[in-house]
Amino acid sequence: MKQRLVLVGFGNVGQGLLEILLKKRQELQARYGYEFVVVGIADVAWGTAYNPNGLNIEALLKAGKARQKFSQDLKEWDALTLIKESDANVVCELAFTNLQTGEPAISHCKAAFSAGKHVVTSNKGPAALAYRELKTMADEKGLRFLIEGTVMSGTPVLNLCAGPLAGCEIIAARGILNGTTNYILTQMEGGMSYDEALKKAQELGYAEADPSGDVEGYDARGKVTILANVVMNTSLKIAEVSCKGITGITLQDIEKAKKAGSRWKLIGSIKKEENRVTASVAPEMLPLTHPLAGVMGATNAITFTTDLLGDVSIVGPGAGRTETGFSILSDLLKI
Ligand SMILES: NC(=O)c1ccc[n+]([C@@H]2O[C@H](COP(=O)([O-])OP(=O)(O)OC[C@H]3O[C@@H](n4cnc5c(N)ncnc54)[C@H](OP(=O)(O)O)[C@@H]3O)[C@@H](O)[C@H]2O)c1
16 A cells, blocks of 8 residues: 655755655665655645645655745645645654644644544654653554654664664663764864854754754753653653753863863763663763764764663764655654
């Protein structure tokens, strides 16, 4: 049976996903027997397009590239109406992350489950703020709520724990979960001031005009909350995760660490002690011999401490249009 997809949000990730699906259509069918049709897209900037026989992906991508509104198969529907009215069986929720309320994405996910549709998302809002509620809703209806792209983009972190590491208990995890702050710290080690490094990160598109989500540690805190709830099967609230960013780190601190054979990293941690899970985000001075100390620039990494295998680490991209598009593809294949 062909997977029938609806996309909510057609920014970097939505377009990245369609580029991959278009390029790999034959390969996906030949290797995995995977067939798909994109029946709908809703985006506040591009409008809503719907055609139960399938949208023209090339035309959609052309509109995306030219930043022009959709011109074919138009509907006067918002995202919620598209989710409810379309005959899709999977909704890809790729709209903006809101770590205060999780909206409108939480409502998109709930509408999808109510309409009998699976949800695949890279949006941290629903995953960090309402994972347990949404997973229960999906489970009760025999549907999937898959969120690989919410932590370390396409680098398989959640699927690693659910798949190859199944059978191991994850006792702790420590990771570099935010590429922007790791890039800034790397540049500061090269002698740049915090302000110069932040400006460079903004020029390269790593940091937003308002960088607080990254530099204050809030983005990493969202990811740590997701990890705790998914990997350790708990119900941690984002406000229960202590959070300190990198804004207080000076060039003097960087020099001091260098002299001590160490390096500053913004570390997200979770650990289980006597069945209680605690989590935090804070800058730490790691000895250069530590596996996470060698992870430089915008790259992400995480080390899981397990009962049967000891430490297992994975290093990879934490952002990017194709990388995050891949996370959505891997969850679509899982369904
Ligand atoms: N890009 C990455 O590397 C990456 C990595 C991991 C996770 N993510 C997450 O993946 C999601 C998508 O990221 P992105 O980079 O593609 O973001 P993006 O480029 O900003 O695209 C999001 C799109 O969603 C649209 N949108 C906002 N509210 C909407 C609504 N209510 N209904 C329909 N569309 C709506 C936005 O329109 P306007 O611009 O007009 O608001 C925008 O076109 C985000 O939650 C992000 O945090 C991204």
